[in-house]
Amino acid sequence: MSENLIKPENLVYKKTNVLTDKVMHYCPGCGHGTAHRMLAEVIDELGIQEQTIGVAPVGCSVLAYYYFDVDMQEAAHGRATAVATGIKRVFPEKYVFTYQGDGDLAAIGTAETIHACNRGENILIVFINNGIYGMTGGQMAPTTLPGMKSSTSPRGRDVATMGNPLKITEIIATLPGSYYVTRQSVHTPGNARKAKRALKKAMEYQKENKGTCLVEIVSNCPSGWKMTPVESNKWMEENMFPFYPLGDIKVPQ
Amino acid sequence: MKELRLMKGNEALAEAAIRAGTDAYFGYPITPQSEIIEYLMHENPYERTGMVVLQAESEVAAINMVYGAAACGKRTMTSSSSPGISLKQEGLSYIAGAELPCIVVNIVRGGPGLGTIQPSQSDYFQAVKGGGHGDYKLIVLAPATVQETVDFVKLGYELAFKYRNTVMILSDGIIGQMMEKVELFEQMPRENKDYEWATVGKKPGKDSVIVTSLYLKSEDQEKLNFRLQAKYREIEKAEVRFETIMTEDAEYLFTAFGSCARITRKAMEMARAKGIKVGLVRPISLYPFPVKIFEELAPKVKGILTVEMNAGQMVEDVRLAVNGKTKVEHYGRFGGIIPSPEEILNALEQKIIGG
Numbered sequence: 186m187s188e189n190l191i192k193p194e195n196l197v198y199k200k201t202n203v204l205t206d207k208v209m210h211y212c213p214g215c216g217h218g219t220a221h222r223m224l225a226e227v228i229d230e231l232g233i234q235e236q237t238i239g240v241a242p243v244g245c246s247v248l249a250y251y252y253f254d255v256d257m258q259e260a261a262h263g264r265a266t267a268v269a270t271g272i273k274r275v276f277p278e279k280y281v282f283t284y285q286g287d288g289d290l291a292a293i294g295t296a297e298t299i300h301a302c303n304r305g306e307n308i309l310i311v312f313i314n315n316g317i318y319g320m321t322g323g324q325m326a327p328t329t330l331p332g333m334k335s336s337t338s339p340r341g342r343d344v345a346t347m348g349n350p351l352k353i354t355e356i357i358a359t360l361p362g363s364y365y366v367t368r369q370s371v372h373t374p375g376n377a378r379k380a381k382r383a384l385k386k387a388m389e390y391q392k393e394n395k396g397t398c399l400v401e402i403v404s405n406c407p408s409g410w411k412m413t414p415v416e417s418n419k420w421m422e423e424n425m426f427p428f429y430p431l432g433d434i435k436v437p438q
Numbered sequence: 439m440k441e442l443r444l445m446k447g448n449e450a451l452a453e454a455a456i457r458a459g460t461d462a463y464f465g466y467p468i469t470p471q472s473e474i475i476e477y478l479m480h481e482n483p484y485e486r487t488g489m490v491v492l493q494a495e496s497e498v499a500a501i502n503m504v505y506g507a508a509a510c511g512k513r514t515m516t517s518s519s520s521p522g523i524s525l526k527q528e529g530l531s532y533i534a535g536a537e538l539p540c541i542v543v544n545i546v547r548g549g550p551g552l553g554t555i556q557p558s559q560s561d562y563f564q565a566v567k568g569g570g571h572g573d574y575k576l577i578v579l580a581p582a583t584v585q586e587t588v589d590f591v592k593l594g595y596e597l598a599f600k601y602r603n604t605v606m607i608l609s610d611g612i613i614g615q616m617m618e619k620v621e622l623f624e625q626m627p628r629e630n631k632d633y634e635w636a637t638v639g640k641k642p643g644k645d646s647v648i649v650t651s652l653y654l655k656s657e658d659q660e661k662l663n664f665r666l667q668a669k670y671r672e673i674e675k676a677e678v679r680f681e682t683i684m685t686e687d688a689e690y691l692f693t694a695f696g697s698c699a700r701i702t703r704k705a706m707e708m709a710r711a712k713g714i715k716v717g718l719v720r721p722i723s724l725y726p727f728p729v730k731i732f733e734e735l736a737p738k739v740k741g742i743l744t745v746e747m748n749a750g751q752m753v754e755d756v757r758l759a760v761n762g763k764t765k766v767e768h769y770g771r772f773g774g775i776i777p778s779p780e781e782i783l784n785a786l787e788q789k790i791i792g793g
Contacts, residue, residue, distance in 0.1 A: 257646065259536070267494070267499040267500075268505050271502065271503035271505060275462050275512045279639060
């Protein structure tokens with residue numbers, strides 16, 4: 186409708202065709218929608234929609250296949266990079282990505298994540314880190330900060346009994362199979378643009394069979410953190426970023 | 439062209455996998471089936487046919503790699519032994535829910551737990567009744583020879599793709615480890631077909647393909663289950679396989695599957711030499727179970743002895759099929775012990791004839 190009202194010469198920005206028109210189920214203010222859009226725009230701009238196969242996780246983005254207009258598979262919890270390995274090994278010429286949260290990638294799927302990266306599977310891993318299990322109602326995640334409250338750490342994460350948050354992205358960067366590892370955010374227009382550039386680089390490296398690329402996006406969870414979207418972004422800047430600093434962790438030499 | 443070779447069961451299976459045009463094999467070492475991945479790595483099938491072979495970090499990863507490749511419409515296989523097959527149950531449930539074709543080989547060893555590396559048939563329940571969560575079925579083929587092991591790889595892909603279902607080859611450490619003469623089928627081409635249900639990249643003007651087992655609306659989840667159950671009824675009608683030996687004049691019946699059926703056959707011959715008229719029913723497809731042959735034979739015999747290398751698993755399906763029409767008893771050894779023909783004959787005399 187709106188497109189009929191706007192003259193083509195005046196159109197400066199529109200929704201990419203790599204996203205469907207399905208209304209997203211994500212909570213208001215959540216970073217998933219922006220992260221989806223950045224990745225979809227990259228696929229669009231590179232003209233690889235018909236050569237891309239995605240893998241959705243178990244978690245808040247379990248229904249990502251309704252939103253990305255590319256062929257997709259739904260993986261069991263934590264197994265996305267193993268599924269992606271199966272796809273990429275039979276279709277080495279296609280572009281394969283996984284889209285996973287912290288619980289999926291850094292708790293139940295730690296072995297699959299590390300070994301896929303260590304083999305240097307030519308895939309893109311998009312890792313959304315919001316420090317909490319969002320979909321199941323805000324339980325403690327492997328990336329929950331020390332002292333941070335969740336429904337399973339109601340008095341705050343006590344590292345003495347509950348363990349420490351896992352900086353899995355830093356671990357992956359040490360593996361010879363990983364090629365490009367970076368940590369970004371999408372909570373401001375500037376950060377979203379930077380994250381998009383990182384995703385684009387990663388997809389371009391995949392074409393050159395350089396190894397595993399991982400783009401972590403530190404994101405907010407207004408519902409799980411029990412904050413307004415604005416509060417949650419501020420809290421993320423003040424608490425998440427000092428622990429999970431933004432920027433490239435491993436760049437091609 | 440006929441090619442005869444003397445081969446170990448596991449190696450013959452691996453060779454059959456290459457010849458059947460397998461696109462990808464994902465596995466993890468475990469005794470007594472490690473020769474499968476060893477043979478594949480040694481043969482370097484990527485050079486022969488373009489087949490991918492990858493040693494995964496775990497059985498869990500391997501079955502999920504199978505999921506990914508099978509959902510691309512490729513001929514995909516994994517193999518393991520009992521403890522490893524337990525780890526694959528989650529993946530098998532997802533594969534059933536997403537209706538993907540693949541072959542999973544179980545070279546069964548004794549359990550429970552870490553168990554023993556000696557042969558057993560104690561994974562019958564896990565194979566035919568489910569094992570993973572949800573209402574689903576695997577097509578289960580039980581080879582009794584190295585030859586059948588080879589033939590079931592070819593048949594396995596036919597059935598897997600016909601029904602978009604997992605085919606499990608339920609073998610054991612005896613058949614996997616022993617050497618026998620085997621006739622190998624000729625190299626088949628890898629298919630390279632685009633199936634409309636497979637993720638091969640979105641086609642212009644068409645909806646994207648989604649492979650999932652998630653249906654949040656109960657009505658949709660029930661619809662999937664209705665579809666699966668209809669498929670299983672179809673499989674039960676069309677894919678029953680069994681063998682009968684000397685059942686025409688039989689007063690008693692043995693029934694056994696896989697390697698145990700070969701030992702039981704020897705016991706049958708010994709019984710016949712003593713004048714005992716006993717026959718043998720060997721179920722080949724354990725799911726679908728050969729119900730009708732038992733319905734047909736049960737009223738004609740005085741009793742059936744089910745012989746298994748487990749504590750009594752298939753005997754439950756035999757009893758369901760016989761439905762009280764004759765006596766059904768079980769004789770089993772387990773934990774890796776292989777019964778002798780003499781003790782099987784003795785069990786027939788004690789439990790069925792004298793009992």
